[in-house]
Amino acid sequence: MTDYFWRQKRVPQAPFATQTGQMQKIDQLVEDFELLDDWEDRYRYLIELGRDLPPFDEALRTPENKVRGCVSQVWLDTTVDRSAETPVLSFAGDSDAHIVRGLIAILFALYSGRNANEIAETDAQAVFDRIGLIEHLTPQRSNGLASMVERIKRDARAAVSQAPAQ
Numbered sequence: 001m002t003d004y005f006w007r008q009k010r011v012p013q014a015p016f017a018t019q020t021g022q023m024q025k026i027d028q029l030v031e032d033f034e035l036l037d038d039w040e041d042r043y044r045y046l047i048e049l050g051r052d053l054p055p056f057d058e059a060l061r062t063p064e065n066k067v068r069g070c071v072s073q074v075w076l077d078t079t080v081d082r083s084a085e086t087p088v089l090s091f092a093g094d095s096d097a098h099i100v101r102g103l104i105a106i107l108f109a110l111y112s113g114r115n116a117n118e119i120a121e122t123d124a125q126a127v128f129d130r131i132g133l134i135e136h137l138t139p140q141r142s143n144g145l146a147s148m149v150e151r152i153k154r155d156a157r158a159a160v161s162q163a164p165a166q
Contacts, residue, residue, distance in 0.1 A: 025109045026127055033131045043099065046133070050101025053108075056094035069147030071140045072097035074104070076148065078155040086115040087159035091152065103145055106131070111152050119156035124149045 029049075036042045060077045067074040073096040081088040091112045093104045110127055111119050124145075128134045134142065 029106060029109060030127075030130050033133075039136055042133075042136075046102030046106075047098045048102070049105035050095075050098055050103075053094065053101055053105055054092065056092055060092065061094075067144075067147050067151050069150075070095075070100070070144035072100045072144060074100060074144065074148060076104075076151055078152075078159075080155075080159045082159075084115065086117050087156075088113065088115050089119060089152075089156055089159060099141065100144065103133075103141070104148065107145075107148055107152065116156040116160045120153060120160075 032045065033042055036045055056075065056077075061075050065075045065077050067076050074093065075095075076091060076093040079090045079092075081090070089111070091108050093108070095101045095104060106127070107124065110122060110124055114122070125134070128145070137145065
C-alpha cells in the first residue's frame, strides 16, 4: 500500500489512552487490521501504532521498569489510581524494537485505564488471535508479549493486594 493510504488510514486516536469503552477501541483496532490484505501491511500498521505512543521519560528506563523475558529492550511503567473502589492502572512504555512498540500500543489499548479486576479477567491472547498476529510473531516475540502481559497482570494483582481495606 502507498504512503497515502497510511496517512489517510483511520488510525485510532491514542489507542493506549485512558478512557472508557476499552472494547470499542480494541474492536476498532481489529477492524483496522482486517482492512489490510497482507502481513507486510499489517506489520506496517503495527509499527505506526508504536510510533503513536507518547514519548517515554528517560528517567523511567530503570531496572525496575524493564520487562524480563523479552529479547528486545522493553520498559513498562505503571501508575495506580486508588481514588476508585478498585485501583485503576495506566501504563507508559517503550521498546527499542518498532514491532514491539506496536505490540505495546495494542496492550495499552487493551489494559490502560482499566481497573485491576478487569485487567486480571482480560485475555490478551484472544485479542491477538482476533487480530491474527499470534501466528505471525516469532517465538521470541511471542514470549516477549507473554512477558509483557504477565507483567501488566502482576502489577494489577499487586495494586489490589496493596489497596486499603474498604
